[in-house]
Structures are given as C-alpha cells and as structure tokens.
Amino acid sequence: MKRLIIALFLLASNLAGSALAQSALNPHSKASSPAPDPEITRLETVLNHVNQEQQAVYQQFEMTQELRRNEIQESYPQTIQAPSTIVQGSYVVGGLKDNPPPSYDDNVRLLRERQERIQQYTEDLNRLYARYAELGEQKKVLLDQLMELVRTPAK
Numbered sequence: 405m406k407r408l409i410i411a412l413f414l415l416a417s418n419l420a421g422s423a424l425a426q427s428a429l430n431p432h433s434k435a436s437s438p439a440p441d442p443e444i445t446r447l448e449t450v451l452n453h454v455n456q457e458q459q460a461v462y463q464q465f466e467m468t469q470e471l472r473r474n475e476i477q478e479s480y481p482q483t484i485q486a487p488s489t490i491v492q493g494s495y496v497v498g499g500l501k502d503n504p505p506p507s508y509d510d511n512v513r514l515l516r517e518r519q520e521r522i523q524q525y526t527e528d529l530n531r532l533y534a535r536y537a538e539l540g541e542q543k544k545v546l547l548d549q550l551m552e553l554v555r556t557p558a559k
Contacts, residue, residue: 444553451546458539465532472525479518 506514 441553444550447546447550447553451543451550454539454543454546458536458543461532461536461539465529465536468525468528468532472522472529475518475522475525479515479522
C-alpha cells in the first residue's frame with residue numbers, strides 16, 4: 405500500500421513539474437500576453453452597461469404589458485360569472501340589502517379610470533419599445549467599433 409501511495413505521489417509531482425516547465429517555455433501563455441487595449445476595455449464596459457439597461461427596459465416592457473393585459477381582461481371578462489346560489493334571506497331586487505349595486509356614475513367613473521390606465525400603459529409600452537430599439541442601435545454601433553478595433557493590429 406505504501407508503495408502505491410509513493411508511486412502515485414511521484415507520478416503526480418512529475419506531471420506537475422512537466423506542466424510548469426511547459427508553461428515557462430510557452431511564449432503564448434496568458435501571463436506573457438500584452439495588456440488589452442484601453443479603448444477595447446472602455447468599449448466593452450460601455451457595451452456591458454448598454455446590455456444591462458436594455459435588459460432592464462425589456463423587463464419593464466414585459467411588466468407593463470402584463471398590467472395592460474390584465475386591465476383589458478378586466479374590462480372584457482371572458483366568462484360570465486353566475487350569481488351565488490346561496491341566498492340568506494336579505495336578498496332584494498338589484499343586489500344585497502347591505503351591498504347595493506354601484507351607481508351608474510360610479511360605473512362610468514370606474515370605466516373611465518380603467519380606460520385611462522390602459523391608455524397610459526399603451527403610451528408607456530410605446531416609450532419603452534422606442535428606448536429598447538434605441539439601445540439596440542447603440543449596441544450595434546459599439547459592437548461595430550469593437551470589431552474594428554479587434555481586426556486592426558495594435559501599433
């Protein structure tokens with residue numbers, strides 16, 4: 405058992421030593437690579453920020469779209485809900501005794517408020533879409549600049 409452990413130790417140390425020797429002789433190792441161009445680093449940083457902002461705008465777009473979808477769905481329910489079959493004796497024409505139906509004016513006000521929210525969500529969606537597209541154009545310009553710098557040799 406001792407011989408096996410010693411043999412494995414010697415084998416591992418021999419492999420590690422040869423790997424170190426090869427990396428010292430290799431002129432293309434990461435340690436000897438030149439420092440990256442500062443302009444490339446700057447463009448990558450700006451590109452990263454644009455990507456993050458574009459992702460945030462996309463998430464806002466999705467949330468606003470869902471809010472708008474819910475408002476529209478509440479305006480036009482897909483199913484007609486049947487009234488409850490439980491009657492407690494205080495049922496009167498037009499609603500429950502303690503819970504009268506909303507007035508016409510309240511219904512009109514609620515409908516108007518819902519339509520205004522839907523309109524505001526629509527405007528927000530258009531604004532977010534325009535910002536997303538603008539960020540996409542900025543990203544394209546940055547990528548083109550970055551690719552041009554990478555293609556041209558450093559002087």
